[in-house]
Every structure is written in C-alpha cells, then in structure tokens.
Amino acid sequence: MEILKQFSNLLEDWIPKEASIAVAMANQYVYYVAGKYDLKIKEGQKIQADSIADQVMQKRCRTEALMDDTLFQVPYYGVGYPIEINGEDAAIVVILPPQHAISAAPVFKFLTGKQEEEWRPVPIEKVSYVESLQKKTWFYANKEPHKTNITLKDLQLRLPDNFLRIHRSYIVNIAFIDRIIRDFSSNLIVLLHDGTELPVSQSYVMDVRNVLGF
Numbered sequence: 001m002e003i004l005k006q007f008s009n010l011l012e013d014w015i016p017k018e019a020s021i022a023v024a025m026a027n028q029y030v031y032y033v034a035g036k037y038d039l040k041i042k043e044g045q046k047i048q049a050d051s052i053a054d055q056v057m058q059k060r061c062r063t064e065a066l067m068d069d070t071l072f073q074v075p076y077y078g079v080g081y082p083i084e085i086n087g088e089d090a091a092i093v094v095i096l097p098p099q100h101a102i103s104a105a106p107v108f109k110f111l112t113g114k115q116e117e118e119w120r121p122v123p124i125e126k127v128s129y130v131e132s133l134q135k136k137t138w139f140y141a142n143k144e145p146h147k148t149n150i151t152l153k154d155l156q157l158r159l160p161d162n163f164l165r166i167h168r169s170y171i172v173n174i175a176f177i178d179r180i181i182r183d184f185s186s187n188l189i190v191l192l193h194d195g196t197e198l199p200v201s202q203s204y205v206m207d208v209r210n211v212l213g214f
Helices: 002-012 052-059 152-158 202-212
Strands: 020-025 028-033 063-067 076-085 088-096 110-115 118-123 129-133 136-141 144-148 163-167 170-173 177-182 188-192 197-199
Touching: 020 052, 020 076, 052 063, 052 076, 052 088, 063 152, 110 136, 129 152, 152 163, 152 170, 163 197, 163 202, 170 197, 188 202
Parallel strands: none
Antiparallel strands: 020 028, 020 088, 063 076, 076 088, 110 118, 110 144, 129 136, 129 170, 136 144, 163 170, 177 188, 188 197
16 A cells, blocks of 8 residues: 555656546556546446556556546546556556647648548538547538548547537537527537537536636
8 A cells, every 4th residue: 555655646746636546456446546536436446448547457558548438427538557566567547637638639720521422621610510420420510411530539639629528429619609508407508500409418517617617
C-alpha cells in the first residue's frame, strides 16, 4: 500500500486536481484515489475489457484514449502507464474529464462525406451535427446526410471548440442550436434552427451545462 501512495503522491505534483488515479494488477483495481472527476472505482473491482487499465496490462506500454460512457457510465480521458509492484506487472491510470483529450492532429477545417458514389468536401462551419448510427458515422449540412469513415470518438478530438458532445451518438455545432428544452421526462433536448431535435444523455448533461453556462 505504501508504494501505491508514493505513485499517487508523485502524480499529484503534475496532474490537475480534478483527476482521479487508479492502480490495477492481477485483473483488478488495487488502489483508487478519487478526484473531482470520479469514476467511482472500488478497490477489488475487476478490470473491464478494453478499459485503459486493460489495454496497458495487455500491451505493457503507455496508453491514452478518450473513452465513451460504455464502461463507467460517464465518458473520460485516460492516460495509463505500465509499472511493477513487488515484481508484478501493474498499471497506473490517470482519469481526466473528456475535454483534457489532446490530439497532435490539426483541427478539421472541412469534412469529406460520401453521398451515393460521390464524395463532397464540406466546410466545417456548415456542419450542424454529427451522428453515429448503426456503427457508421454521418454528418449533416443543410439537413443532408453525408457518410464519413471517421469515428465519432476521433472527430471529437479534432473538431473545433464550437462542437459539443451531447450524447454517445451525437456531437452538435453550437452555432446551430436554437434553444434547449425539456421533454416530458425532464430530459434535456437540443433543438436546432432547422427543427432537428437531439437528446442530451445524462452522462453529458454536466458538460453541456458547463460549456453553455446554464
């Protein structure tokens, strides 16, 4: 336990205060310190397949990725490192809010979409929202759908700041938002200027409120 505290204290010198720290070994989490962005991991909890900890344990190399809400019910950005504890393989994972995801790739200025057998580059400012549907990604301009091979997760890292993730399946261009309303179940609905209605999932409500300031 003492060596785990040493790892944690070392990381606290350079990671943001909202970050949480998890240590995993032998297929389970053995240590967890919750920051403001808390995945509520419990010591003794099994490592989920395809999580950052699992990827580090399998590959034995530094791993970072933007994760959706599939595993922990909230999206997160994780950076994991392989370590050894008493001679055994382990992983330490820094857990951050999604907006900490950093990509070296440049921000998109346009997206190229496919319609039937034609490909059309569309200026990014004309894209109203992006949707993941049946394992395919679509973006919409002037209410016309365009298919792209870029995943929603990768798009989130390279879209300009005025694009906001509101759901596992939707990223919206804030410039196209007319208003935000509630449905009969008090869930938030984003209403675009063209009348399109997009749901806000509970996992992204706080992000939406923080970015839009309400």
